[in-house]
Amino acid sequence: MMADTILIVDDEIDLLNGLERTITMEIDCRVLLAENGSNALKILREEAVDVVLADILMPEMDGISLLRATKDFDPAVTVIIMTAFGTVEKAVEAVKAGAYDFIQKPFEEERLIHILKKGLELNRLVRENARLFEKVREQAPFENMVGKSRPMIKVFNTIQMLARTDVTVLILGETGTGKDMAVRAIHRCSNRRRKPMVTVNCPALPESILESELFGYKKGAFTNAAEDKKGLFDQAHGSTIFLDEIGNLSLAVQTKLLGVLQDKKIKPLGTSTRHEVDVRIIAATNQNLEKKMKKHQFREDLYFRLNVVTMTMPPLREIKEDIPLLVDHFLEKTACELNVSTKKLPPEVMNYLLKKDWPGNIRELENTIRGWSAMTPGQTISRDILPVPEICLPDNLQNTVLTRPYKELKKKAVENFTLNYLYHLLEHTKGNVTLSAQISGIKRQSLQKIIKRFGVQVDRYRS
Known part of the structure; x- marks a missing residue:
């Protein structure tokens, strides 16, 4: 495992060298030195630094400016400010800006070592938490979703935001972009995750049976209806229902679905009454629904009901x-x-x-x-x-x-x-x-x- 690294920043060369000797005698770590803020930022870009110990008063770039630049570059770095007599107010300002602590010159060696050790412990904790978060995010609920590009980071952030709500979502994207994985991630991040999500592959179900599969039926509703059957919307009660390739729904089924979106009630075939279902609807398609609306192949009112929030999955190119x-x-x-x-x-x-x-x-x-x-x-x-x-x-x-x-x-x-x-x-x-x-x-x-x-x-x- 790589040794902890402390970067000391001060315009007094003798102080830098003295601090280096003191710290390396008491702490098993690597110490890097910088005479000003510009050199410190250059080191931060080239080296993995855990703690920055910086003087608050320096020419060109003061300690607070260096603190802010450091946090912008890597928020996990622990910054400790060194102050001289009469600059305590500045030190308090630095703590408010994100510094872990400050220490006043001339130093008490014991206190300096104590603060640095605590700063290193904090840094290890922050980085370990970040590592665990990334691991959890990749494995569950984000499953096989991988990427660090700007479009994918936007997707991850959008999923987390959508998971905190119950709004209807329409996910767009070309074939093979991972729309289904995004839906599962939204469900797994949501309060509905304790119940399994129900997936409906709209093109795979013949139009003649799609309505009965979605809404269920009563015994005797049609030939071969030998017993009551609970529909997919009822099965998804308290959970999420995913309507994949919703652009393939017939106009008749679209009309029925519109009624569910309006008042969250369904009517099984063979019954005259409707009952409520607590279901979150997420739909996806690789088709251009706006073009389909112009050709009167997709209902406008259904589109606007589905399109409460739209998320587009980026193509691989x-x-x-x-x-x-x-x-x-x-x-x-x-x-x-x-x-x-x-x-x-x-x-x-x-x-x-x-x-x-x-x-x-x-x-x-x-x-x-x-x-x-x-x-x-x-x-x-x-x-x-x-x-x-x-x-x-x-x-x-x-x-x-x-x-x-x-x-x-x-x-x-x-x-x-x-x-x-x-x-x-x-x-x-x-x-x-x-x-x-x-x-x-x-x-x-x-x-x-x-x-x-x-x-x-x-x-x-x-x-």
Whole structure:
């Protein structure tokens, strides 16, 4: 573990050297010295500093200005102010501005060491709390959501704000951007988290049964209604209901849903009475609802009821700086799921991932990493895994490509085509293998064997 670091800032060189000797004799730490505020900020940018011990009166930049600049750079740094006789009021001002404590010159050595040790303890506590918070945020409730880019930080902050309310939320975003993960994170951060969230995949339910699934029915309401059935809204009572791809709802079901949003009451099929449900509604879609409204395919009044708060998930092309983090996450996740060692990526493969457009966004990236991990017997995912056109692009690789056997290149091209084809096919059918077999013209059993050989997880395409 790295030793604690104390940065001393004072324009008196003799005092700096004396403090360094005193502190290193009493505390096991690293001591850095700066003659002014500018040098101190330079050190802070280059070194990991735990405690800053700074004089309050210095030329160019005084202690309070340095304190504020330090806190702006790293709020976890503990700042202790040194004061001379007659500057106590300034020291009090520094404490109000965020300093941990102040000590008056000339020093009592025992008190100085005591304050510095307490400052280091505070710093360790603050940093440990921040580390634990980040760990909890990544694992639960933010599950597999990874990213440090500005758009993703905005998403995390928005989720936390929405979780504190019960407002209806509409989440927009392209396919594969993680809309479903955002919904689960909102639910898990909310007061409704004690009850499981209910998810409705609107396109997966035929229109003929969607209404009965949502609102339930009484025995005898229609043919084969042999007993009462509780609908999904009733199942979500006291919890959250997630309406995925709400743009696919028929106008008839949209009308029914509008009534639920207006007064939080539902009417099961076969009954004449309505009853209240305590449900928070979160909807998501990758469609342009405003265009659908213009074509009279989506009700305006329903749109405005759903659109109390809108959150848009960024496409992967807008957060490419997060790709290395996502790749590391998916490599570890895949290793756990496939029970294999965590694979590594060479720089040229990472460069390919950074340059690629990713029309399928994060989901496409995850499936790519999963497929590569499954097809890599060794520890490192070779650049040979890349599609043949990508291998041929760099000048320094062209001679290598020309010397590789035709059959090897052909096999690699077919494997990459198959993997990409499976991805787009299952994306289109929402993971419906029977429908995928019909579209592809491949027998269902044969398609399942291909899916298994390439390590594709069909469940990931089902909402």
